Amino acid sequence: MNAAKRYEIFRRLHEDNPEPKTELAYDSPFELLIAVILSAQATDVGVNKATAKLFPVANTPQAIHALGVEGLSEYIKTIGLYNSKAKNVIETCRILVEQHGGQVPQSREALEALPGVGRKTANVVLNTAFRQLAMAVDTHIFRVSNRTGIAPGKTVLEVEKKLLKFVPREFLLDAHHWLILHGRYVCQARKPRCGSCRIEDLCEYKHKTSDD
Structure with a gap:
């Protein structure tokens, strides 16, 4: 995947959800x-x-x-x-x-x-x-990174390092949240919802599905 595609992916994710948040409830x-x-x-x-x-x-x-x-x-x-x-x-x-x-x-x-x-x-x-530049790779992010081609890797650490390298810097601080939410609700494990996906045209997954 080239840099222009990656930039457009995160630009759209940002456009749809400018201030993504964790779904864990906390006050400190x-x-x-x-x-x-x-x-x-x-x-x-x-x-x-x-x-x-x-x-x-x-x-x-x-x-x-x-x-x-x-x-x-x-x-x-x-x-x-x-x-x-x-x-x-x-x-x-x-x-x-x-x-x-x-x-x-x-x-x-x-x-x-x-x-x-x-x-x-x-x-x-x-x-x-603490709003530091860090990338927590869970199962959702690992799947999305590999499936889309954003940052393919065989291990969690490899994907983490590639994301830190490849995600455009202006989007890096919130990329963790966008990717986890995308994996949780759109690019799901058993059957990705490609027909409803905002970045389907940019994604390099070869086995895209319909939402039927």
């Missing part, structure tokens, strides 16, 4: 961090239902740590893998309090040192909470 960098940790192998809708009950009760590292693993588990037991997630969140809260003054760090290294935080989660927090 800490709430976002917890929501993203909980969202692994879970839906944003499911996470939002749980945090809607949790955050009014506890939305700081100190308050969530005080709940303990059992107390936190009661709020998040509707989410997959909640036992291991509860342990990770409680330990993350302890580290935030003891090492970071209760604040979410703004560096990848410090974020990835937190339990339950991998490269993808760190990228989401850096990009969404």
